[in-house]
Amino acid sequence: MRDTSQVDVADEPISRAEELVGELHRITTELQAVDLTQCSDAALVDVAAETERAIARLGFAGDRQIVEATERDLPRKTGHRSVIQFMTHRLRVAHPMRRRDQMSATATFPSLTGEPLPPQHPTLAEAFADGRVGSAHVHAVLDVLDQIPHAVDHDVKVAAERQMAEIAVDHTPADIAALGARLLALVDPDGTLADDTDRKRRRQLYVNRQRADGTAKMTANLTPELLARVTMLLAVWAKPGMNNPDDPESPCGSVEDADPEAVEAAAERDTRTPAQLNHDAFNALLKAVLDDGLLGKSHRGLPTQLIIKADLDDLVREAGFATTATGTLIPITDLIKLAADTQPWLAVFKDATAVPLYFGRGKRLATREQRLVSFARPDGESCSTPDCGIAAAHVEIHHAQLDWGLGGLTDITDLAPACPKHNRLVGDQPGQYTTRMVRDGPDEGRCAWRLNAEPGAPPNPERINRRPDIPRRFAEQLKQVRTDIH
Structure with missing residues (x-):
């Protein structure tokens, strides 16, 4: 462990920290080669989970050691011009800048008098120290909190930190950014994060100079109104097999208006990337708009229009955000400007659950109306599968209580939104999902998903997509923070 090439340290006693690190390496060596076939299935799952937890805890311990080394001025003493250089070259830290931000948020630093100061984000630090979140989770949370x-x-900042730490424990780093965007809308319901003046000032669309091959790069900052329209348009035109300029038999226009067999055949020949799909769809869309003004009639049962849901309290306050069927957040002030040309619908739900009691505008419910009431539900803006954020514009309607082929009913209380991927994964085989509608309790009217395990293997728990719980949980966190403070 020690470098004895320049200094004779043979007479120095070995510290407990050195002993622990040496023991850690011995344990790690043994763990790398241990016979895992002796573990039962349940034990192996626990061993793997606890190993990942230990990795996260070691990250927290490593940060503490870097803080101590910095306090002792070891970067300079070892010949490095900065802490970052010391971390990069001496400690072999892969991302020193991000590691520094992580330490600043979760590590304990001494005050000028030597007393330890609490971490900048104590709840997140506690979860990190316990191994319930890893470095990637910490950085995802910090990216959200930095936008406040x-x-x-x-008190709002403290509640937001607690809420984001709670989210990090149960979600992936990729999910944290999406969920954090929803939290930011709650933290700043009046739009001070980006008011109308800021959005107008930032809006831009650049078509850069043509390259030698004739192509050009286009960059843009879109207002929420334009973003909502663009995402809806791409949802129905940028599908594999559609609007492919290299395939003369590729259907043009909206996927909902094309022959399904032709689309399927063209999709098998389609080798374009998602970015190329978007480009070709945008090109075809503009051509259709300019030539014929066509946008298609519907998408997965929803009308190809800007479909938005908003909370009545937010409309009364003229603050907060509304949600589109493509998952875009639109400020209420912008929604009010769009309301003059809208078709209003009313949805009424039982208490605070997702059970619809009434939906309509004076006509009998039909397929399209069921799609709209599904989106209007408190949990209807995305796929009901846990950790899935596919927006309502891209989902199908899943017979969650009982499959249609087994006699299930197409009643709205038995249906749940599910993206095509997860809808196809429902079944009774290992690796597939079993679903049911929750009939009572606070989750009444929501769809519970269970990943099927092999016979004899440890069963997986039922899970519910908790994305819609963020507003309620944040309100509870804020109330608790204010109680603690005041």
């Missing part, structure tokens, strides 16, 4: 303006009240 300084003008926000202290």
Whole structure:
């Protein structure tokens, strides 16, 4: 462990930290070669989970050691010009800048008098120290918290930190960014994060100079209104097999208006990337708009229009955000401007559950109306599968209580939104999902998913997509913070 090439340290006693690190390496060596076939299935799952937890805890321990080394001025003493250089070359830290941000948020630093100061984000630090979140989770949370303006009240910031730490424990780093965007809308319901003046000032679309091959790069900052329209348009035109300029038999226009067999055949020949799909769809869309003005009639049962749902309280306050069927958040102030040309619908739900009691505008429910009431539900803006964020514009309607082929009913209380991928994964085989509608309790009206395990293997728990719980849980966190403070 020690470098004895320049200094004779043979007479120095070995510290407990050195002993622990040496023991850690011995344990790690043994763990790398241990016979895993002796573990039962349940034991192996636990061993793997606890190993990942230990990795996260070691990250927290490593940060503490870097803080101590910095306090002792070891970067300079070892010949490095900065802490970052010391971390990069001496400690072999892969991403020193991000590691520094992680330490700043979760590590304990001494004050000028030597007393330890609490971490900047104590709840996140506690979860990190316990191994319930890893470095990637920490960075995802910090990216969200850094967007909270300084003008926000202290208690709101503390509640947001607690809420994001709670989210990090149960979600992937990729999910944290999406869920954090929803939290930011709650933290700043009046739009101080980006008011109308800022959005107008930032809006831009650049078509850069043509390259030698004739192509050009286009970059843009879109207002929420334009973003909502663009995402809806791409949802129905940028599908594999559609609007392919290299395939003369590729259907043009909206996928909902094309022959399904032709689309399927063209999709098998389609080798374009998602970005190329978007480009070709945008090109075809503009051509259709300019030539014929066509946008298609429907998409997965939803009308090809800007479909938005908003909370009545937010409309009354003229603050907060509404949600489109493509998952885009639109400020209420912008929604009010669009309301003059909208077709209003009313949905009424039982208490605070997702059980619809009434939906309509004076006509009998039909397929399209069922799609709209599914989106209107508190949990209807995305796929009901846990950790899935596919927006309502891209989902199918899943017979969650009982499959249609087994006699299930197409009643709205038995249906749940499911993206095509997860809808196809429902079945009774290992690796597939079993679903049911929750009939009572706080999750009444929501769809529970269970991943099927092999016979004799440890069963997996039922899970529910908790994305819609963020507003409620944040309100509870804020109330608790204010109680603690005041």
